[in-house]
Amino acid sequence: MPGGLTALLDDVAIIARAASASVDDIAAAAGRAGSKTAGVVIDDTAVTPSYVTGLSPARELPIIWRITRGSLFNKLVILLPGALLLSEFLPQAIVFILMLGGCYLSYEGAEKVLEKLGGEKHGKTVDDVIEDPVAFEKQRIAGAVRTDLILSAEIMAITLNEVAAETLVTRAGVLAIVAVLVTVGVYGVVGLIVKMDDIGLHLTKRSSRLAQGFGRGLVAFMPHLLTILSFVGTIAMLWVGGGIILHGLAEIGIEGPEHWIEGIEHGVSAIAGSAGGVLGWLTFAGLAALTALVIGGVIVFVLHKVLGVGHDDKEAAAAH
Structure with a gap:
């Protein structure tokens, strides 16, 4: 009996060590994967505040909460099982799905740029009578x-x-961890951003002059911050979308565009000296955004001018 109990405890210890190692593997892999998604996370954080800009302050957090729930549903219920199935049975399709997403981001970004430049608006904005x-x-x-x-x-x-x-278990664990952490992080920051003006108003009522001054500054700065975020969000859409398309083309054998842009990036890095890393990255991001603007502009023209598809049609379909 002691021998059997010892063997059982040994088995339990082995299982525990294996489980611990598995958790460590998942955590390490999640860390690697999370760093690679930074660009898209920045995009998500920059884009989302625009969806509550101009609406009633009382509705800001409820709207963000509903978007957060939708995001978790997207990631955990739709995308996680789909990603695991694709990785098991059709891994070569992932690059094409990424490129389709890149085209969509390019389209959204190009449409916003064209509207800012005086082009036709599609769908109501907060500037219209609601x-x-x-x-x-x-x-x-x-x-x-x-x-x-x-x-x-x-x-x-x-x-x-x-x-x-x-392994499949590690992939599932990493995807779930990244999904939850990114969603909580992004929409937590977004919630903080959109309520900064309320925080500022609260500080203006404090007895401390320093707090009052900081609060007034916060209230005055918030409209500018939201404008900056809207601009950054549009640029990020184009940068991320263009980068995804360029990398996807390279993966399916059309390497010229990405290599050409990388050559310019390396040239700028070599010339710029100590600032080469930053300026080189900005060069690649700028050219990727320009690529997305061209591709997105073509998609906008085809959808709105050739096929006659309006943004109102898409929104109505989404609402129903």
């Missing part, structure tokens, strides 16, 4: 969740690519 606030809020949430689905798909695909050689 006749049905409830329907408009639903439209905003549907648009945010749809964009999140694309960004989440990019995050999950990038993550999956980083852990492709791991």
